[in-house]
Amino acid sequence: MASTLEELQKDLEEVKVLLEKSTRKRVRDTLTSERSKIETEINNKMQQRPQKKPELDSEKPAAVVAPLTTGYTVKISNYGWDQSDKFVKIYITLTGVHQVPTENVQVHFTERSFDLLVKNLNGKNYSMIVNNLLKPISVESSSKKVKTDTVIILCRKKAENTRWDYLTQVEKECKEKEKPSYDSETDPSEGLMNVLKKIYEDGDDDMKRTINKAWVESREKQAREDTEF
Numbered sequence: 001m002a003s004t005l006e007e008l009q010k011d012l013e014e015v016k017v018l019l020e021k022s023t024r025k026r027v028r029d030t031l032t033s034e035r036s037k038i039e040t041e042i043n044n045k046m047q048q049r050p051q052k053k054p055e056l057d058s059e060k061p062a063a064v065v066a067p068l069t070t071g072y073t074v075k076i077s078n079y080g081w082d083q084s085d086k087f088v089k090i091y092i093t094l095t096g097v098h099q100v101p102t103e104n105v106q107v108h109f110t111e112r113s114f115d116l117l118v119k120n121l122n123g124k125n126y127s128m129i130v131n132n133l134l135k136p137i138s139v140e141s142s143s144k145k146v147k148t149d150t151v152i153i154l155c156r157k158k159a160e161n162t163r164w165d166y167l168t169q170v171e172k173e174c175k176e177k178e179k180p181s182y183d184s185e186t187d188p189s190e191g192l193m194n195v196l197k198k199i200y201e202d203g204d205d206d207m208k209r210t211i212n213k214a215w216v217e218s219r220e221k222q223a224r225e226d227t228e229f
Contacts (some may be wrong), residue, residue: 012038019115019226020108024132026191028115032127036073039119076116076128085161090114090129090153097121098148105146107153109139114153116144132169135159 015038019031080091097105097118104119116182118126133155141156157164166172 005042008038008042008045012042023110023113023131025129028113028129028131032073032115032117032129036125064208072125073125076126079128081167083157083164086157088155088157088164088167090130090155090167092116092151092153093122093149094118094126094151095149097151098146102146105144107142107144109137109155109191111136111139114142114155116151116153118151130168133171134164134166134169135162163214165166184202 012035015031015035019028019035022028022031050182076092076094078093082170100118100121104121106117106119108115113129113131114137115130116126116128136158138156138158143156144156145152145154166175
């Protein structure tokens with residue numbers, strides 16, 4: 001039995017409540033997808049309702065722009081960010097976003113995540129979900145601003161005057177894995193040897209011959225210096 005418009009709207013409200021409370025990425029992605037499906041179904045039912053011709057031809061925003069999904073959802077992957085003593089600011093460029101109704105730009109915050117959804121922008125929806133923020137934020141004091149062709153997400157730091165070197169915990173872990181591991185309590189030359197050893201193990205035959213040659217020449221030079229003294 002097909003769901004009525006009223007039932008679909010109730011389902012949508014319940015999904016939104018669950019989305020605000022959820023923190024796990026897989027759960028949020030599933031709920032976001034379900035929200036888009038329900039909104040599309042509501043929109044289809046609203047379009048099937050008989051409407052008067054003059055109302056369709058009018059230029060009223062309410063009749064032309066519906067705060068619901070009309071097409072597919074585009075995942076936002078390009079953004080920039082910076083910070084102040086109180087805020088971490090995320091900048092998303094979306095051409096024409098300042099022209100859509102205010103209610104079509106929605107952001108949901110949790111202590112360690114935010115979820116941006118822009119509805120019906122040039123016939124598409126745009127979504128950006130960022131989980132595992134580097135540090136906790138204040139949900140109540142976080143907000144958004146819509147400027148010309150730009151959405152700014154303002155995440156209020158829970159701990160002010162602290163610097164974020166990365167936006168997310170995942171980004172931090174990835175960057176730290178790329179750094180050579182040095183033990184501050186050991187000889188620096190030993191750390192360098194560990195790096196050279198890794199390069200040798202991962203390198204091709206030419207790389208190994210080059211490292212071997214450099215090693216032999218270094219040992220011979222050291223031997224000559226020892227003999228001079």
